[in-house]
Amino acid sequence: MKRQMHLGLFLLGTGSHTGGWRHPGATRSFQDIDTVLEIARAAEDAKFDLIFMGDNLNADPKGHPSFTLRLEPLTLLAAVAVATKKIGLGATVSTTFSDPFTVARAFASLDHISHGRAAWNAVTTANASASVNFGIDHPDHARRYERAGEFVDVVRGLWDCWDDDAIVADAATGLYIDPQKLHPLNHEGTFFKVRGPINIGRAPQGQPVLLQAGGSEAGIALAARTADVVFSVVQDFDEACVAYAQVKDSLPRYGRRPDDVTVIPGVMPVVGRTDREAFDKLAVLQSYTAGGSGINVLSERFGIDLSAYDLDGPVPELPLSDHYHSFTRVLLSKARRENMTLRDLYHLTVAARGHWVLCGSAESVADTLQHWFENGAADGFNIMPATHPHGFDDFTQMVVPILQERGLFRRDYEGDTLRDHLGLARPPVARTATQRKAS
Numbered sequence: 001m002k003r004q005m006h007l008g009l010f011l012l013g014t015g016s017h018t019g020g021w022r023h024p025g026a027t028r029s030f031q032d033i034d035t036v037l038e039i040a041r042a043a044e045d046a047k048f049d050l051i052f053m054g055d056n057l058n059a060d061p062k063g064h065p066s067f068t069l070r071l072e073p074l075t076l077l078a079a080v081a082v083a084t085k086k087i088g089l090g091a092t093v094s095t096t097f098s099d100p101f102t103v104a105r106a107f108a109s110l111d112h113i114s115h116g117r118a119a120w121n122a123v124t125t126a127n128a129s130a131s132v133n134f135g136i137d138h139p140d141h142a143r144r145y146e147r148a149g150e151f152v153d154v155v156r157g158l159w160d161c162w163d164d165d166a167i168v169a170d171a172a173t174g175l176y177i178d179p180q181k182l183h184p185l186n187h188e189g190t191f192f193k194v195r196g197p198i199n200i201g202r203a204p205q206g207q208p209v210l211l212q213a214g215g216s217e218a219g220i221a222l223a224a225r226t227a228d229v230v231f232s233v234v235q236d237f238d239e240a241c242v243a244y245a246q247v248k249d250s251l252p253r254y255g256r257r258p259d260d261v262t263v264i265p266g267v268m269p270v271v272g273r274t275d276r277e278a279f280d281k282l283a284v285l286q287s288y289t290a291g292g293s294g295i296n297v298l299s300e301r302f303g304i305d306l307s308a309y310d311l312d313g314p315v316p317e318l319p320l321s322d323h324y325h326s327f328t329r330v331l332l333s334k335a336r337r338e339n340m341t342l343r344d345l346y347h348l349t350v351a352a353r354g355h356w357v358l359c360g361s362a363e364s365v366a367d368t369l370q371h372w373f374e375n376g377a378a379d380g381f382n383i384m385p386a387t388h389p390h391g392f393d394d395f396t397q398m399v400v401p402i403l404q405e406r407g408l409f410r411r412d413y414e415g416d417t418l419r420d421h422l423g424l425a426r427p428p429v430a431r432t433a434t435q436r437k438a439s
């Protein structure tokens with residue numbers, strides 16, 4: 001069968017564009033369950049692989065509205081799970097500000113509730129502002145990833161504590177659980193001591209899907225070792241090919257094959273019936289942040305307060321901060337390549353919060369996505385609509401049918417679980433070295 005694109009929806013209730021909520025007819029809340037359900041159903045009608053809910057752990061009233069005010073993702077996705085049937089449900093939970101037992105339970109629960117559609121985006125939480133809400137210091141970048149590696153291993157180990165046939169529930173014999181098929185984890189590491197087992201039977205997907213979005217060396221290494229889907233941050237084709245190859249080329253080191261990981265760059269499509277119409281739409285969106293109201297979004301991405309800089313001056317020398325290596329590197333290299341002023345960089349960053357903006361007629365957007373997909377830059381895309389509902393409708397109603405027509409994207413779901421959509425097998429139970437020694 002012809003290779004198919006994978007499409008995710010990066011869900012922000014007020015749209016990805018920082019000023020998109022100001023657009024006439026745009027949704028203005030990310031706290032309204034009915035808005036979220038409408039968007040989720042639209043994504044499912046368009047046969048997307050998954051909806052992805054990011055998360056952050058602090059409130060910045062000058063930030064992007066959907067980042068400042070949002071429902072807790074797992075609570076929200078449990079509601080979305082019962083209102084949808086097929087679409088995958090991904091949520092962010094931090095490895096810096098959570099504990100593995102709770103995370104393992106939460107995603108195993110979501111996988112049961114959704115009948116096999118849960119995915120966990122394991123993030124290290126780049127933004128240090130969260131630490132004041134947890135009473136702990138924000139560890140440095142390297143330490144965050146060290147902890148993340150152990151965290152993910154513990155979660156996965158907990159998901160495998162129960163054999164698939166451990167719950168017998170035999171009324172005749174009175175045996176409910178076969179104790180031979182239950183395997184404590186007995187993990188003792190640098191960061192965590194977790195005995196297990198988890199108090200929930202093996203998830204429908206065996207292992208819920210793992211998402212990863214870090215673009216630093218440590219982020220890519222973690223993704224190559226553990227992730228099923230990688231979100232990449234890119235601004236142009238050549239860069240996307242490099243990011244794609246970095247992930248795929250790292251896989252053999254961990255005994256994995258290229259098809260084991262789906263790489264989907266983030267993109268904010270702005271689509272019109274003609275190129276002209278699309279560029280006019282983008283110009284209107286950009287007018288909402290023209291006065292510098294999105295400067296905090298720029299500062300957040302670079303991990304440095306940029307409000308004191310002259311927007312019409314050159315882009316200052318900015319160090320790779322301890323925050324997001326990927327965004328800083330990608331945005332700065334584009335700014336240098338294209339000789340941007342700080343205002344140009346500002347406009348680029350606040351549009352899609354540092355992600356790629358693709359603007360044009362439906363045909364030209366489909367052509368570009370196809371080109372990337374067929375030439376080593378992507379296995380699909382993480383779609384970040386500028387606004388809801390219109391920005392997303394433009395994509396699903398104008399671009400998706402072209403992709404389907406060209407045989408590049410499914411017309412219907414062929415399976416029921418997120419693993420089915422991604423073409424990933426349900427993994428058998430794996431035993432850790434400690435468990436093997438104990439048995």
Ligand SMILES: Cc1cc2nc3c(=O)[nH]c(=O)nc-3n(C[C@H](O)[C@H](O)[C@H](O)COP(=O)(O)O)c2cc1C
Nearest residue numbers: 054055092123125213214215216219231324325326
């Ligand atoms: C598509 C995408 C989604 C992300 N979602 C979140 C998120 O929900 N919460 C968060 O704290 N970080 C999020 N991040 C940030 C990354 O997970 C990572 O922490 C950050 O990029 C810094 O890692 P790096 O230095 O390895 O790039 C996201 C990044 C991307 C590209």
